[in-house]
Amino acid sequence: MHYYIYTEIMDEKGQITIDYLISITIFLFAVIFVFNYTSGIFTPFQSNSDEVTLIADRVSTTLVEKRLSVGDEGTPNLIDESEVDSFFTELNGNYDTVIDSLGMNGSYLRYDLNVTLENSTALTDSAGKIIPVGVNVGQTKRIVLLRDNISGNTETLTMSFRVW
Amino acid sequence: MNEKSLSDIKASSSAQIHTLEAVITSMIMVGIIIFTVQATSLTPLTSSTANAHIEAQLQTMGQDMLSALAYSSYGQDSKLKEDVQNWNGKEYVWNGSAYQMFASESTALQNSSLADTLLMVAVPRGIAHNVHFAWIDDDGILRDRRYIYNGEPSDNAVIISKKVLLSDNDVGNLSTFYASTRIPDADISTDFYNIVDVRMTLWRM
Numbered sequence: 544m545h546y547y548i549y550t551e552i553m554d555e556k557g558q559i560t561i562d563y564l565i566s567i568t569i570f571l572f573a574v575i576f577v578f579n580y581t582s583g584i585f586t587p588f589q590s591n592s593d594e595v596t597l598i599a600d601r602v603s604t605t606l607v608e609k610r611l612s613v614g615d616e617g618t619p620n621l622i623d624e625s626e627v628d629s630f631f632t633e634l635n636g637n638y639d640t641v642i643d644s645l646g647m648n649g650s651y652l653r654y655d656l657n658v659t660l661e662n663s664t665a666l667t668d669s670a671g672k673i674i675p676v677g678v679n680v681g682q683t684k685r686i687v688l689l690r691d692n693i694s695g696n697t698e699t700l701t702m703s704f705r706v707w
Numbered sequence: 708m709n710e711k712s713l714s715d716i717k718a719s720s721s722a723q724i725h726t727l728e729a730v731i732t733s734m735i736m737v738g739i740i741i742f743t744v745q746a747t748s749l750t751p752l753t754s755s756t757a758n759a760h761i762e763a764q765l766q767t768m769g770q771d772m773l774s775a776l777a778y779s780s781y782g783q784d785s786k787l788k789e790d791v792q793n794w795n796g797k798e799y800v801w802n803g804s805a806y807q808m809f810a811s812e813s814t815a816l817q818n819s820s821l822a823d824t825l826l827m828v829a830v831p832r833g834i835a836h837n838v839h840f841a842w843i844d845d846d847g848i849l850r851d852r853r854y855i856y857n858g859e860p861s862d863n864a865v866i867i868s869k870k871v872l873l874s875d876n877d878v879g880n881l882s883t884f885y886a887s888t889r890i891p892d893a894d895i896s897t898d899f900y901n902i903v904d905v906r907m908t909l910w911r912m
Contacts, residue, residue: 577743596760600767618778620771663827683764686771686828688778699775699824 595681598654599706602645603683606630606658607702613690621688621697627660627668634658634670647706657705660687662698671705678707762865765834765909769867772824773907777869786820788871791840791903792878793818796887798853801830806855821905822855835860835912841868841904842890851906852889864910873900 611622611630634641634656647654657671674680685702779785784792798809799816806816806826816822821838829836837860841851875898878884885891893901 574739574743577740581744593760600763603767615778618774620774621778684768686768686775686824688775690780695780697775697778697780699827701828 593681595654595679595706596683597681598647599681599683599704602647602656602706603685603702603704605645606704607685607687611687618688620685621690624689624691627689631658631660631668631670638671654706659703659705661701661703667700674705674707680705680707682706761911762863765865765911766867768828768834769865769907769909772828773867773869773905776820776824777871784877785871787869787905788873788877790819790821791871791873791905794840794854794888796852796889799855801855801857809856816855825855829909833912835910837908839906839908840888840890841906842901843893844889845891845893850889851904860908860910864908866906866908868904868906871903871905873903874898875900 607622608619611626612619613621613623615621630641642648642653642656645656647656655672657674658669659666660668682703682705685704687700687702689698689700690696691698773787776787776790777785779788799806799822800809802812806819806822808814808816825836825838828834835857836855837853837857838855839851840854841849844850873890875881875892878900881892881900890901890903893899
């Protein structure tokens with residue numbers, strides 16, 4: 544008797560596939576909606592250093608290939624030792640003037656800069672502000688060839704530009 | 708009979724089971740939503756080794772390295788050219804402390820400015836690197852051979868290249884140079900020897 548009832552109920556539930564079809568359609572639509580719509584929601588609130596990285600790139604190009612450059616067309620990253628010395632002195636002395644001259648001043652936002660020069664073993668020169676804790680820092684490293692004006696000797700150094 | 712079975716179901720305690728199912732289902736759905744939101748906020752600019760900024764930085768570094776090596780003062784040969792001239796046609800690998808010949812482990816790479824620069828710039832920063840020399844052979848086909856090789860680059864590797872012009876008197880003994888490097892004399896009648904393309908591949912491990 545019990546068994547008979549059971550089979551009768553099972554027969555009536557043949558239509559469950561329609562329910563399943565509707566629900567899976569709704570579910571898939573929900574997934575597509577989430578993928579399409581929510582992907583951009585949280586991105587603006589995540590910390591990122593896109594903007595400062597681009598500024599660091601631009602500052603490094605201006606400095607290495609223009610201001611400090613010897614002007615050698617084939618080697619844009621050949622820089623002049625006395626220019627480098629005076630730049631580091633000026634960045635430490637007249638920090639705000641240098642920042643202004645690099646275009647890192649805005650109407651309501653100012654960017655800060657830290658520049659270091661290192662050889663294969665140690666830090667040889669550094670200038671600018673000290674990087675605070677917990678900020679997004681954009682960094683660009685350039686490999687430069689430093690030329691001594693008197694002897695003409697060159698040395699390969701790494702110059703790092705950090706902007707925040 | 709039918710009536711009885713229906714009322715049987717209504718009277719049964721399976722309502723609790725349905726509630727439990729609903730709770731489990733909603734938990735799964737919430738979990739999926741959280742997962743999807745987390746997964747899709749991966750954009751091309753999300754910080755990772757595939758970040759566009761890292762590729763740009765590698766490109767800048769590589770370009771700077773080759774530019775610095777290609778610098779020749781007072782009409783002397785550049786460091787890059789000397790490296791090509793001094794090449795013995797062998798492949799070298801980084802063994803963790805020095806560049807050693809692939810074929811014989813005891814032989815280290817000597818007098819190579821490329822290796823010195825890579826040792827200073829790429830090795831301390833964990834940037835993997837390959838250097839190939841490429842040229843056009845007698846049949847007009849582009850050939851390239853490994854100079855420094857550290858494995859297959861990743862999908863986000865960058866390639867930087869610099870051309871080096873070789874004249875007959877740069878090479879010295881033409882037949883010895885050809886025998887070791889397989890770089891042929893492109894024009895026998897003139898002093899022009901060949902143009903070697905130094906290709907540097909950089910990527911993050």
